[in-house]
Amino acid sequence: MKKIFFLAIVMIACYTSAQIKLTGIVKDSIGNPLEMANMLAINQKDNKVDSYGFTDAFGNYKLNLKKNANYIIKASYVGMKTGQLKLSTKEANIKKDIVLLFDNTLDEVEIISKMPVTVKGDTIVYNADSFKSGTEKKLGDVLKKLPGVEVNDEGEIQVEGKTVSKVMVEGKDFFDGDSKLATKNIPANAIDKVEVLKNHSEVRQMSRVTDNEDNIVINLKLKEGKKNFWFGEVSAGVGMATEDSRYIVHPKLFYYSPKYSLNLITDFNNIGEVPFTRRDYFKFTGGFRGAGGRGTGFDVASSDIGFLTLRNNRAKEIESRFGAVNFSYSPKKNWDLSGFGIYSGSEVDMEENTIRNYINENVDASILPPFDATNPNSVRFINTEEINSVSKQRSDLGLLKLSSSYRPNNDNQFDYDVFAKISNQEEIQSLNSTRTYLNDADESIPIHQLSSQNPYSISQNLNYYYTLNESNIFALEAQYLWQNEDPFYNAELENLSFFNVLGLVDESPVPFDVSQNKRVKTNKLDAKLDYFYVINPKSNLNITLGTTVSDQQFNSNIFQVLENGTTNSISNINSNNDVNYTFDDYYAGLHYKFITGIFTFNQGFTVHQYSAKNTQLGSVFDNSFTKLLPDASIKVALKKSETLRLNYSQQVSFTDINRVAEGFVFNNYNRLYSGNRELESSLSHNVNLSYFSFNMFNYTNIFASVNYSNLIDAVKGLTTFNGVDQVSTSINSIFPDETISANANFQKSYRKFKVTVGGNVGYSVSNNLFFNRFTNENENRKSNSFTQAYRTRFSTNFREFPNFDVGYNVSINRYDQGGIINTFTTHSPFVNFDAFITRDLIFNTKYTYNNYRNQSETLNDFSFWDADLTYQKKDSNWEYKMMVTNILDTKSLNQDSSNTIFNSSSAYIIQPRYITFSVKYNL
Numbered sequence: 001m002k003k004i005f006f007l008a009i010v011m012i013a014c015y016t017s018a019q020i021k022l023t024g025i026v027k028d029s030i031g032n033p034l035e036m037a038n039m040l041a042i043n044q045k046d047n048k049v050d051s052y053g054f055t056d057a058f059g060n061y062k063l064n065l066k067k068n069a070n071y072i073i074k075a076s077y078v079g080m081k082t083g084q085l086k087l088s089t090k091e092a093n094i095k096k097d098i099v100l101l102f103d104n105t106l107d108e109v110e111i112i113s114k115m116p117v118t119v120k121g122d123t124i125v126y127n128a129d130s131f132k133s134g135t136e137k138k139l140g141d142v143l144k145k146l147p148g149v150e151v152n153d154e155g156e157i158q159v160e161g162k163t164v165s166k167v168m169v170e171g172k173d174f175f176d177g178d179s180k181l182a183t184k185n186i187p188a189n190a191i192d193k194v195e196v197l198k199n200h201s202e203v204r205q206m207s208r209v210t211d212n213e214d215n216i217v218i219n220l221k222l223k224e225g226k227k228n229f230w231f232g233e234v235s236a237g238v239g240m241a242t243e244d245s246r247y248i249v250h251p252k253l254f255y256y257s258p259k260y261s262l263n264l265i266t267d268f269n270n271i272g273e274v275p276f277t278r279r280d281y282f283k284f285t286g287g288f289r290g291a292g293g294r295g296t297g298f299d300v301a302s303s304d305i306g307f308l309t310l311r312n313n314r315a316k317e318i319e320s321r322f323g324a325v326n327f328s329y330s331p332k333k334n335w336d337l338s339g340f341g342i343y344s345g346s347e348v349d350m351e352e353n354t355i356r357n358y359i360n361e362n363v364d365a366s367i368l369p370p371f372d373a374t375n376p377n378s379v380r381f382i383n384t385e386e387i388n389s390v391s392k393q394r395s396d397l398g399l400l401k402l403s404s405s406y407r408p409n410n411d412n413q414f415d416y417d418v419f420a421k422i423s424n425q426e427e428i429q430s431l432n433s434t435r436t437y438l439n440d441a442d443e444s445i446p447i448h449q450l451s452s453q454n455p456y457s458i459s460q461n462l463n464y465y466y467t468l469n470e471s472n473i474f475a476l477e478a479q480y481l482w483q484n485e486d487p488f489y490n491a492e493l494e495n496l497s498f499f500n501v502l503g504l505v506d507e508s509p510v511p512f513d514v515s516q517n518k519r520v521k522t523n524k525l526d527a528k529l530d531y532f533y534v535i536n537p538k539s540n541l542n543i544t545l546g547t548t549v550s551d552q553q554f555n556s557n558i559f560q561v562l563e564n565g566t567t568n569s570i571s572n573i574n575s576n577n578d579v580n581y582t583f584d585d586y587y588a589g590l591h592y593k594f595i596t597g598i599f600t601f602n603q604g605f606t607v608h609q610y611s612a613k614n615t616q617l618g619s620v621f622d623n624s625f626t627k628l629l630p631d632a633s634i635k636v637a638l639k640k641s642e643t644l645r646l647n648y649s650q651q652v653s654f655t656d657i658n659r660v661a662e663g664f665v666f667n668n669y670n671r672l673y674s675g676n677r678e679l680e681s682s683l684s685h686n687v688n689l690s691y692f693s694f695n696m697f698n699y700t701n702i703f704a705s706v707n708y709s710n711l712i713d714a715v716k717g718l719t720t721f722n723g724v725d726q727v728s729t730s731i732n733s734i735f736p737d738e739t740i741s742a743n744a745n746f747q748k749s750y751r752k753f754k755v756t757v758g759g760n761v762g763y764s765v766s767n768n769l770f771f772n773r774f775t776n777e778n779e780n781r782k783s784n785s786f787t788q789a790y791r792t793r794f795s796t797n798f799r800e801f802p803n804f805d806v807g808y809n810v811s812i813n814r815y816d817q818g819g820i821i822n823t824f825t826t827h828s829p830f831v832n833f834d835a836f837i838t839r840d841l842i843f844n845t846k847y848t849y850n851n852y853r854n855q856s857e858t859l860n861d862f863s864f865w866d867a868d869l870t871y872q873k874k875d876s877n878w879e880y881k882m883m884v885t886n887i888l889d890t891k892s893l894n895q896d897s898s899n900t901i902f903n904s905s906s907a908y909i910i911q912p913r914y915i916t917f918s919v920k921y922n923l
Contacts, residue, residue, distance in 0.1 A: 020089055022063040024096045026055050026075050033059025034100065036640055036696070037077040038115055044070040049130065051751065052116050054696035057639050062697065064751070065089050075100060078120075116751075117147065119641070119696060124148070124196040132188065133799050135834040135842050139220070140183035142191060145797050147749035148694055148701040149196070150756075155180030159196055159216050160692050161703040161745055166200075168219040169254075170227070172261045172328040175340050176401065177286040179218075181324065184275065185252055185265050186220065187922070190231055193221040203413055205467045206475060209532040209540050209593075211602065211633070213645070228257045230923055232264075237881070237918025239271060242889075246271050246914050253923070260329040267322040271885065272911045274313040275322040276344035278425070281397045284342075286419040286459070294606050295629035296585050297653035298548060303485050303520045307393060307427045307451060310348070314893065314910045317349035334409075339402040348393040351909035353892075356385045356902040358724075359781070359817045371440035380497075380723030381438040385902075391429040398422045411467040422456040431669075435724055443495075447669050450490040457483035471534045478527040483520075490515040491669045497725040498672055502664060503572035504560050513561040516666050518577075520657065524550040539594035544606070548585040552657040555579075556665055574674070577663035579616040583654060585609070603632035608652065614660045614677050621677045627652055642693040651684045655715055659730050671726045680732050685710045704744035711737040718778065719901065720771040726901070735767035735780060752797050756807075759790040781818045785898065788812040802835035815898035822903045823855040824896040842870045852894040859905060860894045879920040889913040 026037045039061045041051040050071070051063040065071060067089055073096070075083040080100035087094065116130030131145040140151045150158045157164035157179045167174045167182040175181045200217040201207035232253040239246030248269040255262045267275040282302070310318075321344070328338040372378040403417045431447040459481050466474045496504070496512045504514060528546025535541065556577040560568040570576070591604030611624040631649040638644060661675045690705035714737050719728040745758035765784045771777075793807035809828040814821065830848040837843050845867035852860045868883040892907045 019064045020067055020091070021093045022051075022065050022073070022087075022089075022096065023093070024061060024098060025059040026061055026077070026083070026098045026100065027059055028080065029099060029101050033057075034077050034080070035059065036119055037061070037075055037080075037100070038118055039063060040074045040076075040115055041065055042072045042074070044072060049116065053699075054117075054119065056695065056697035060697065065094075067091055073098075079103070117696065122198040122200075124198070124694075126194040126196070128188075128191045128194055131797060133797055133803055133834075134836065135803070135844065136188035138184060138188055139186040139191065142188050143183065143194065145754070145795070146194065147699060147754065148747065149194075151183055155183045157183060157218060159198070159218075160694065160701070161705070161743070162214055162216050164216050164218050166217045168217060169261065170222060170256050171219060172256070173326075173338050173403075174220075174263065175324065175326050175342075176338070176403070177284055178280070180280065181265065181276075182218075182220075186254070187231065187233060189922075190222055190226045190254070191220055192223045195219040195221065202415075203463075203465045203475075204410070205413075205465060205473055209473060209534065209542065211593075213635075222256060226254075226256070230255050233920050233922045235879075235918055235920035237916050239883075239914050239916030241914035242912045246916050248273070248916060248918060258330075261327065263324075263326040265322070265324045267320065270317070270319040271914065271916055272314065272318045274310065274318060274320055274346070276320075276324075276342065276397070277310060277313060278307065278395060278397070279309060281344065281399070281421070281423065284399060284421075286399070286401045286417070294544070294587075294589060294631065295649065295651050296548065296587070296608060297651050298550065298583055298585070298656070300481065300483060300522050300524060300550070300552075301656050301658055303487060303518060303554075303658050307425065310350075314908070315348050316351045316909045317347075317911065319347045321345040334407045336405045337403070340399070341401075342397075342399040344395075344397045346393070346395055348391075350389075350391040350393065352387075352389050352391075352906055354387045354389070354904055354906040356387070356904045357820075357822075358382050358384065358902045359820055368439040371437065379721075380440050382721075382723045383436045383438050385436070385724055386434040387431055389429055389431040391427055393425070393427045395423065395425040397425075413463075413465040415461070415463040417459075417461040419459045419461070420456070422454075424454045426450070426452040433724065437723060440723075445494055448492040449669055451487065453485065453487040455483070455485040455487075457481060473532040473534065475530040475532075476527075477530075478525070480526075481522065481524040483522040483524075485518070485520045485522075487518050488515070489518075489666050491666070493669055497722045498727055501672070501727065502558055502575045503570045505562060505568055507563050510563045514558065514666075515561070516556060516558045518556040518665065519554075521553045522550065522656075523552075524548070535594075538596070539592070542589070542591040542593070542604070544587070544589035544591075546587055546589075548583070550581075550583040550656075552581045553579070554581065554657045554661045556661070556663060558664070558666075573617070573663070575664050577616070577661045577665070579614060579657060579661045579663075581614045581657040581660055582611070583613075583656075584611040598637045600635040600637070601633070602635075603630075605630045610652070610654075610681070612654055612681070614657070616660075616662060616677060623678075623680055639693075641695060643691070645688075645690045645692075647686075647688040647690075649686050651686065653682045653684065655679055655730070659715065664727075667728075670724050671728065674727070674729045676730045679715055679730060680713060682711055682713045682715060682732070684712070699749040701747040701749070702745070704742070706742045707740070709739045711739075714767075716768050718769040718771065731769065733767050733769065733780075735782070737764070737766045739764040754793075754795045754797070756791070756793040756795075759788070761789075762787045783815070783817045785816070786814040802833065805832035806830070813896060813898070815903055817898060817903065820903070821855075822896075822898065824905070825853050826894075827851040840871055840873050842872075844868050844870070850893070852896075854905070860892070860907065862890045862893055863888050864890060877922045879922065881918045881920065883916045883918070884913070885916075886911060886913045 026034045028034060035055055035057045037055040039053045040049060041063045043050045051065055053061055053063055055061045070088050073085050075098045077100055081103040083098045083100045116127050118125045126146050128142055132142060136142050140155060143149050143151050143157060148159060164179050166176055167179050197217040197219060199212045200215045201212050230253055234251040237248045248271055250267050252265045324342040326340040330336050368381060371380045399421055401419045406414045429449040432444060433447060434444045436442050462478045464476045492511050492513050494511045499506055499512060504512060526548050528544055531543045533541040554577050558570045558575040562568055585608055587606050587608040589604060589606035591602060593602040606629050608627050613620060613622040629650045634646045636644040659675045660677045660679055662677055664672045664674050667673050687708045688705060693702045713732045715730050716733040717728045718731050719726050741762035743760040747756045763786050768781050769778050770781055789811045791809045795805045796803045807830055811826045814823045828848055828850050832846045834844045847865045849863045851858060865887040866885050867887060868881055870879060870881045872879040889912055892909050894907055896905045
């Protein structure tokens with residue numbers, strides 16, 4: 001690592017020492033400085049761009065030029081004639097001012113086509129070839145090199161710290177609602193320009209009156225040879241691992257024309273590359289946005305048992321099947337049809353070793369009475385638990401979306417979408433739980449669990465936008481959700497302390513074989529009508545009328561399979577659920593937005609009439625009330641590309657049916673949950689302060705934000721322990737929870753280098769109630785966590801030299817649970833390297849070292865090292881690749897977590913080292 005840093009510094013020194021600086025001021029004909037004028041330096045020797053830039057707020061520019069060279073310097077600005085001068089550099093810096101003349105012909109086309117980066121209003125356009133070194137294979141490889149753009153490990157694109165909501169190609173949606181499929185699959189050599197569209201609005205007439213600051217879209221412009229022709233790639237490969245073989249088949253095809261487009265992506269492999277995970281499936285929105293009332297939080301929660309999730313897409317074994325198709329078609333100029341279908345199947349083997357240190361109820365072990373199994377009032381107090389688990393997961397996931405957008409004229413737009421999700425999932429898990437008790441002998445218990453579900457949902461979206469005239473705009477938005485969930489759970493275990501609570505038959509020493517069926521049906525409608533009165537170009541009034549209505553049914557039952565094979569259906573009323581839950585929110589809002597100088601104010605309020613009603617156990621509980629919720633936003637435009645924003649809002653949050661159903665349900669083998677029908681809503685106060693600067697004069701990109709939340713009457717768990725077993729319910733806490741977090745990122749780009757420094761800090765205070773069976777009283781346990789994550793990265797982007805991407809990440813998690821403090825720290829330096837060994841041979845390698853420790857000792861050192869060698873002759877469509885994954889044959893990775901019940905540290909087994917050989921044909 002030290003050698004790489006030293007080599008990078010030497011390369012920087014050599015590169016910068018061979019340059020001089022050209023500076024000056026760009027003005028108009030009457031002497032006013034021009035901010036964000038485009039600057040370009042073209043080397044007359046090869047007619048290539050050697051340097052580019054933009055003027056700052058005072059018209060200053062700066063270009064780095066080679067010594068002893070001849071240049072044409074061009075300056076352009078919207079509404080001005082392009083300025084041009086010729087100069088020859090020597091050994092000294094040069095200063096030249098440039099004056100631009102007014103011209104309505106807008107002759108900036110030539111300079112814009114050559115500029116690596118141009119800024120036009122809220123759109124940043126990157127010339128992709130200006131940032132490519134030749135080793136890039138996918139869109140994500142290109143985006144990582146663009147100033148102000150980041151791509152995380154999940155394939156999500158972030159600009160200015162905000163997640164990109166949509167990727168388009170030639171103005172057509174590419175799998176709306178996800179950016180991962182774009183970054184991982186679109187070929188890098190097909191991309192001509194990358195357009196970052198900030199403050200993007202899907203509806204032209206709404207862009208004047210709505211706040212779209214967090215809505216960022218990327219549109220890709222294709223090279224001329226990729227339009228009206230099929231392009232893509234077909235790849236296949238085989239490999240070897242320690243004990244078995246590997247394979248990969250990965251065809252993908254793309255077609256774009258002005259009238260229609262078609263994208264086909266497939267991926268079949270067992271090398272651990274997960275094209276679409278369960279996490280991707282559940283967070284995939286299909287582009288749907290919540291239409292609920294401002295200030296209300298009511299989300300339909302998932303009622304599944306909860307499968308184990310992959311750690312960074314890693315597991316002991318992963319076999320994936322994936323197929324996706326995306327299309328768009330324009331029958332008329334004013335009518336667009338689009339949609340996609342996605343299938344993802346996988347078989348995953350997982351193995352994990354976990355140590356849990358339980359946070360006991362402030363008991364003195366020396367005075368505890370010994371546990372008496374024959375006494376139902378005797379209590380066990382657990383100290384630690386070691387869990388060794390082996391799991392097999394199988395999942396088949398499907399998504400389907402169809403969309404229509406019709407614009408008969410500039411004053412009308414009608415949109416309709418239907419989005420369906422369906423899945424079939426199963427997890428079989430075998431565990432061995434070794435437990436150490438404070439007042440009882442240690443024990444080791446084998447446990448077998450089965451979880452399965454086959455849920456589906458259909459969402460429909462209907463929007464109509466109408467502009468009566470320049471002063472009056474109407475918007476009708478409605479969403480309807482129909483959802484059905486049917487999770488099934490089975491557990492076989494020897495010791496179940498709450499068997500008598502459920503009404504089970506004790507057949508000791510025969511293990512308990514207990515199962516649970518659940519079904520949750522949801523119908524939910526969100527609808528609102530917005531009226532905007534445009535007072536003048538700098539102010540408007542917004543009146544909103546809307547509603548959210550939801551109806552849910554919850555049914556569950558527990559049954560037991562006895563030793564003789566018969567089924568014992570539990571008739572205990574506490575072990576069954578038959579619940580109906582309705583939620584209604586009718587609201588009206590008034591907001592006023594105006595601009596004065598550099599300030600934009602948007603403030604107002606919404607009045608809500610709420611009703612949350614559940615029917616169960618032969619009676620009805622109704623929680624109805626009226627609430628006024630204010631909100632405000634202040635935006636300060638310090639410069640064209642520098643803003644400061646302060647937001648305040650109040651939100652009333654409601655639970656859904658899963659927390660009000662009072663019959664017992666299994667969370668897992670050692671935890672029962674019983675809801676509380678008398679739960680009330682919670683109220684939160686939220687404050688956000690954010691800062692953004694994108695300075696193209698000195699190529700710096702800065703964003704920072706601070707968030708504060710105060711949660712009142714939060715819904716909390718009330719848990720009763722008996723050893724490792726827990727029985728919990730939910731109540732409204734009288735103690736408020738507080739969270740404050742901050743994040744910042746600084747990035748400075750040069751033509752050949754990019755430096756990034758950033759971090760996140762969070763501090764939270766939460767309160768949870770527990771029933772202390774030692775004192776027979778409820779007690780509040782206050783806990784707090786302080787989490788820190790810091791990251792640094794240095795990247796190069798040479799065409800002739802090898803390129804490095806080196807960095808250092810540190811995470812520090814400190815948990816204080818009732819006075820018991822645990823701190824976990826992970827140090828993760830990394831290096832990525834790519835280079836042309838010959839003109840046709842490319843070498844890539846990635847290495848990450850991880851040191852994972854608690855406050856007293858190192859718990860684990862683990863490293864990941866991958867490398868590949870690619871051969872492709874110039875102008876050939878064939879590509880050959882050899883890849884080695886997990887070269888060091890690392891066995892596991894670590895992860896820590898903490899809650900109000902226990903602190904845990906886990907070792908997670910991952911795939912072994914393997915080698916694959918693949919062949920790819922590029923269309």
